[in-house]
Amino acid sequence: MTTVAVKPATMAQALTCALRDAMAADPAVHVMGEDVGTLGGVFRITDGLAEEFGEDRCADTPLAEAGILGTAVGMAMYGLRPVVEMQFDAFAYPAFEQLVSHVARMRNRTRGAMPLPITVRVPYGGGIGGVEHHSDSSEAYYMATPGLHVVTPATVADAYGLLRAAIASDDPVVFLEPKRLYWSKDAWNPEEPQTVEPIGRAVVRRRGRSATLITYGPSVPVCLEAAEAARAEGWDLEVVDLRSLVPFDDETVTASVRRTGRAVVVHESGGFGGPGGEIAARVTERCFHHLEAPVLRVAGFDVPYPPPMLERYHLPGVDRILDAVGRLQWEAES
Amino acid sequence: MTVTEQRGAHRPAPPSAWQPRTDPAPLLPDARPYRVLGTDAAAEADPALLRRLYAELVRGRRYNAQATALTKQGRLAVYPSSTGQEACEVAAALALAEQDWLFPSYRDTLAVVARGVDPVEALTLLRGDWHTGYDPYEHRVAPLSTPLATQLPHAVGLAHAARLKGDDVVALALVGDGGTSEGDFHEALNFAAVWRAPVVFLVQNNGFAISVPLDKQTAAPSLAHKAVGYGMPGRLVDGNDAAAVHQVLTEALAHARAGGGPTLIEAVTYRVDAHTNADDATRYRGDAEVEAWRAYDPVALLERELTARGLLDEDGIRAAREDAESMAADLRERMHQDPVLDPMDLFAHVYAEPTPQLVEQRDQVRAELAAEAESAGAGR
Numbered sequence: 083m084t085t086v087a088v089k090p091a092t093m094a095q096a097l098t099c100a101l102r103d104a105m106a107a108d109p110a111v112h113v114m115g116e117d118v119g120t121l122g123g124v125f126r127i128t129d130g131l132a133e134e135f136g137e138d139r140c141a142d143t144p145l146a147e148a149g150i151l152g153t154a155v156g157m158a159m160y161g162l163r164p165v166v167e168m169q170f171d172a173f174a175y176p177a178f179e180q181l182v183s184h185v186a187r188m189r190n191r192t193r194g195a196m197p198l199p200i201t202v203r204v205p206y207g208g209g210i211g212g213v214e215h216h217s218d219s220s221e222a223y224y225m226a227t228p229g230l231h232v233v234t235p236a237t238v239a240d241a242y243g244l245l246r247a248a249i250a251s252d253d254p255v256v257f258l259e260p261k262r263l264y265w266s267k268d269a270w271n272p273e274e275p276q277t278v279e280p281i282g283r284a285v286v287r288r289r290g291r292s293a294t295l296i297t298y299g300p301s302v303p304v305c306l307e308a309a310e311a312a313r314a315e316g317w318d319l320e321v322v323d324l325r326s327l328v329p330f331d332d333e334t335v336t337a338s339v340r341r342t343g344r345a346v347v348v349h350e351s352g353g354f355g356g357p358g359g360e361i362a363a364r365v366t367e368r369c370f371h372h373l374e375a376p377v378l379r380v381a382g383f384d385v386p387y388p389p390p391m392l393e394r395y396h397l398p399g400v401d402r403i404l405d406a407v408g409r410l411q412w413e414a415e416s
Numbered sequence: 417m418t419v420t421e422q423r424g425a426h427r428p429a430p431p432s433a434w435q436p437r438t439d440p441a442p443l444l445p446d447a448r449p450y451r452v453l454g455t456d457a458a459a460e461a462d463p464a465l466l467r468r469l470y471a472e473l474v475r476g477r478r479y480n481a482q483a484t485a486l487t488k489q490g491r492l493a494v495y496p497s498s499t500g501q502e503a504c505e506v507a508a509a510l511a512l513a514e515q516d517w518l519f520p521s522y523r524d525t526l527a528v529v530a531r532g533v534d535p536v537e538a539l540t541l542l543r544g545d546w547h548t549g550y551d552p553y554e555h556r557v558a559p560l561s562t563p564l565a566t567q568l569p570h571a572v573g574l575a576h577a578a579r580l581k582g583d584d585v586v587a588l589a590l591v592g593d594g595g596t597s598e599g600d601f602h603e604a605l606n607f608a609a610v611w612r613a614p615v616v617f618l619v620q621n622n623g624f625a626i627s628v629p630l631d632k633q634t635a636a637p638s639l640a641h642k643a644v645g646y647g648m649p650g651r652l653v654d655g656n657d658a659a660a661v662h663q664v665l666t667e668a669l670a671h672a673r674a675g676g677g678p679t680l681i682e683a684v685t686y687r688v689d690a691h692t693n694a695d696d697a698t699r700y701r702g703d704a705e706v707e708a709w710r711a712y713d714p715v716a717l718l719e720r721e722l723t724a725r726g727l728l729d730e731d732g733i734r735a736a737r738e739d740a741e742s743m744a745a746d747l748r749e750r751m752h753q754d755p756v757l758d759p760m761d762l763f764a765h766v767y768a769e770p771t772p773q774l775v776e777q778r779d780q781v782r783a784e785l786a787a788e789a790e791s792a793g794a795g796r
Contacts, residue, residue: 138580183566329772
């Protein structure tokens with residue numbers, strides 16, 4: 083047995099590696115967006131790709147998101163696999179019409195004749211001290227659009243595996259990158275054979291018996307931290323990382339909540355009309371007779387994303403999660 | 417001191433002297449819409465092409481009339497007629513090479529049919545039994561696009577991809593005067609010019625965006641002039657002159673094919689019918705204006721030219737009309753057959769593989785249908 087020296091790598095490095103491997107494996111894969119060429123992207127995710135694959139394969143486009151995604155549609159029609167970078171969550175909104183009216187519908191509109199294998203990478207979420215328009219959690223908009231897959235990694239390995247899967251998918255995928263986890267590190271070795279994760283499978287990040295924290299993307303490490311802190315209170319929390327918001331893995335979530343009997347959904351996105359409402363409803367529909375308490379949500383407040391000096395009051399943190407866990411009607415058990 | 421009085425050295429000077437990035441003069445459109453019919457240029461037009469254009473114009477006119485009749489008979493949910501604009505529609509389809517792509521907007525059913533798509537399949541969207549009734553790859557015709565101008569970046573992307581692959585493919589994108597106000601029009605033209613993509617944009621300026629006239633749409637000297645701002649040539653053509661539209665399109669397509677980049681063409685025409693059968697055009701325009709344009713009819717214009725030059729006689733006119741009648745009869749007959757609907761289609765092709773949630777929903781409808789069938793059987 084050989085021991086491979088595993089050195090810590092960042093999520094950003096894993097994403098770059100996934101793009102490079104996808105481009106090397108399939109000449110149809112084209113990366114395009116603002117500043118993705120010479121600069122390597124504002125987060126450096128496309129670093130070195132233009133140099134390695136040429137500026138046709140990793141193209142700096144004019145600064146126009148609808149044009150970027152709209153031309154990607156035409157490129158996909160002609161057999162390419164565009165991987166589009168939206169520079170920030172809130173900068174993706176100009177492309178919304180192309181996404182909703184064409185990207186999400188073309189396969190259905192043409193009875194399967196014209197699938198659009200497009201990956202739309204969107205750095206999202208807060209916690210990096212970004213000024214206005216740089217910290218939105220826009221997943222609920224995408225989740226509400228049939229025809230799109232919506233995926234978000236929380237670990238370095240998943241960043242690689244899910245991005246490879248997104249690019250390989252014949253369906254359009256909105257790939258949400260938790261930007262505050264770009265520099266998070268994990269023991270991950272790019273030299274080893276990598277796993278391409280199937281889209282649509284959640285994973286249990288931490289086993290527990292008392293209650294389930296259902297979460298994804300940037301809130302996964304927060305929930306894991308909360309689960310550790312909860313031990314002091316005598317709670318043994320399970321943490322489910324959804325990874326894929328669409329398709330939704332009812333099976334894994336349901337199995338967990340039936341086992342624990344309690345659930346809290348945690349995300350940065352606003353609570354009202356946010357993903358948590360859908361998740362709580364699904365859990366309640368499937369686990370009603372196993373539940374000891376209502377499914378609770380810890381979400382961002384229903385306010386425009388706050389300025390950086392106030393964001394810590396807005397983002398779901400360990401204390402707020404533990405408060406919610408504390409409200410799960412434990413007295414009924416004693 | 418005025419600008420013209422600036423003399424001598426000024427310090428500090430900019431690091432590099434400003435130069436125009438491209439000479440705007442060659443990009444400017446003609447002062448007047450280019451015409452062929454009724455001018456000296458007509459003598460150079462290919463008689464076979466003119467006859468072909470004529471036959472398609474007559475068919476197109478008849479198709480519009482038949483489709484409009486089908487809305488009154490409840491067979492079509494709606495039909496946006498292109499009567500008066502047939503020259504643009506037909507020339508667009510005929511100017512393309514076999515391997516080229518057409519990107520139509522919702523009013524361009526005629527161009528789609530003239531390109532070879534089955535006349536019934538071209539109406540699927542408007543009948544409402546599905547969205548797109550034809551396979552876009554069969555005739556290289558993108559789906560009829562309802563959201564305005566959104567099909568233009570698709571055309572640019574497809575043309576760009578074809579060029580990257582080294583294929584000899586040009587994309588022709590159709591849009592109306594109203595569509596030129598959309599952001600996607602701007603972004604598509606900008607991308608096309610920056611990428612020198614082999615794409616041609618044909619704006620059918622038919623005078624109205626539903627009810628809104630062009631002077632409420634733009635303050636540009638002409639829509640063709642917008643090309644200059646993107647660094648591509650603008651062409652202005654008489655949109656009722658099929659020979660002129662065909663010629664200008666052919667030149668622009670050849671220019672794109674040779675690597676010269678995109679062209680913006682404005683065809684000046686008129687929407688003789690209302691926006692759709694659901695619209696009342698008398699609320700926003702007078703009869704006199706419509707009648708003036710009816711007198712400048714694209715079908716009659718070409719017919720007059722062909723007849724005057726002895727390229728068409730009474731028999732030829734009758735033959736073209738009979739051909740159109742038989743097309744219309746066939747269309748009528750097939751459109752009077754009820755489409756076959758399958759409720760399971762709701763869930764087909766949303767994704768390559770249905771999600772677990774869609775499987776559940778499909779099963780629900782299947783169970784509802786089974787229960788319906790059972791109770792219908794019990795009631796018998």
